[in-house]
């Protein structure tokens with residue numbers, strides 16, 4: 001079974017377990033164990049909800065990515081059971097279809113909203129912040145009503161929760177009270193009067209349901225996001241680097257609201273590359289959200305890097321001759337396995353696909369995304385039908401991948417060379433095949 005690493009909320013540091021264990025003490029000491037249970041209600045009938053409310057809920061749930069985490073591989077939509085590998089062990093998402101026994105069929109609107117805002121299940125147990133309630137807390141009441149209506153009108157599926165497998169003592173939920181005390185302070189979104197309506201709509205969606213910073217911000221040892229200047233300075237998700245989206249964005253060509261819109265809506269922008277790895281499902285959700293909402297998110301995200309210094313070179317670098325001289329093995333592999341798609345003049349390149357000089361993966365401090373793209377391939381999630389990239393895990397050795405990555409870096413970037421590439425390739429390969 002392939003596990004989703006923290007489903008995009010990767011902290012990636014086992015030390016975090018220790019930190020959380022300390023918080024545990026805080027929670028236990030303060031005696032803020034589990035909260036009170038809320039009574040079950042008769043499952044509302046689908047006909048109770050106006051269609052307009054349900055379709056608004058569908059659009060909001062698409063921005064919130066609920067289906068990604070709450071659906072197992074080849075499982076029933078929203079019936080849960082997806083394994084999320086966290087630095088603290090494996091956590092399973094739960095059934096949020098309206099099944100009264102194993103889902104949320106017996107949940108009142110109040111119980112649902114409490115789970116989304118305070119991370120407390122109907123029966124009073126604390127929920128793990130893998131459900132990004134630190135973001136969903138910012139969502140307006142009426143929007144949570146709409147998501148509730150949407151979920152309650154999905155087909156009910158019987159699927160009991162799977163047991164989590166967390167390191168001691170984190171399976172003990174009352175400990176989460178300590179985490180919340182320290183890190184759960186977000187308030188409902190309030191618009192900024194100095195910005196226009198579109199920016200505010202984008203900020204509301206990105207900071208709330210979209211939980212973009214959940215992957216694009218670094219996290220502390222206890223798995224809480226950095227805020228302030230650290231926000232959007234880049235994070236990790238399922239072993240992929242989620243690049244900085246603020247002034248520290250490493251892209252060769254600065255993002256604009258238009259290019260962000262194209263990328264977020266279709267999964268590929270001609271000047272930046274494709275949405276690979278865990279960004280794929282995000283784009284899949286956004287491709288079904290209202291167009292104006294995606295434009296608003298693009299406007300907000302573009303404003304984060306508005307102060308970014310102009311790139312050093314007017315056009316993205318392509319040092320083909322030097323790179324081939326420095327790394328003949330990498331150049332030969334590229335010519336044989338990759339150039340048919342990626343070299344200028346290749347059919348794919350003449351269809352307006354992004355060229356490697358503008359792909360962010362080659363500009364990042366870490367080689368992880370380049371290595372993962374070569375091992376796993378790239379499958380643009382939506383948008384213009386076109387070539388996908390095959391996985392090379394079976395046909396290239398770690399040493400060959402290292403040669404290729406080194407070649408691509410020196411050819412298409414002016415940044416320092418990556419080091420220990422063969423070790424990195426071996427590690428990524430191992431993570432990908434973990435049980």
Ligand code: HEC
Pocket residue numbers: 006007008009060061064065066067068069070084091092093094095096103104112115116120121122126127128129130131132147209
């Ligand atoms: C990043 C993964 C992720 C995303 C995105 C996500 N969830 Fe969850 N959700 C989880 C996990 C994991 C749990 C179980 C947490 C636990 O057991 O403590 C959960 C639990 C829940 C619960 C509590 C269920 C129960 O029985 O206690 C509700 C309700 C819920 N999610 C609704 C949603 C909705 C609605 C969305 C979209 C707006 C959403 N989730 C998006 C991972 C996610």
Ligand code: HEC
Pocket residue numbers: 007008009206210211212213214215216237240241242243245249250251260263264272273274275276277278279282297301360361369
């Ligand atoms: C589950 C984790 C996750 C979430 C949530 C997420 N992203 Fe990403 N994002 C990534 C990863 C990983 C990449 C790198 C993909 C690649 O290398 O192709 C990425 C890439 C991007 C890029 C391209 C950056 C570049 O310079 O190439 C943009 C723009 C972006 N995300 C915007 C967003 C926005 C806006 C949201 C919220 C609506 C969001 N992301 C939510 C993980 C995430």
Ligand code: HEC
Pocket residue numbers: 268273274275276334337338339340341342348353354359360361362369370373374378380387388389390392404
């Ligand atoms: C069949 C065509 C094809 C072949 C062969 C191919 N690629 Fe790709 N590659 C793509 C496509 C498609 C994308 C996504 C960008 C796009 O949509 O244009 C991509 C993206 C990438 C990216 C960026 C990943 C990211 O995170 O954004 C890298 C790096 C890359 N390829 C390297 C290689 C290397 C190295 C080889 C040879 C071992 C190779 N590719 C072979 C089609 C191909």
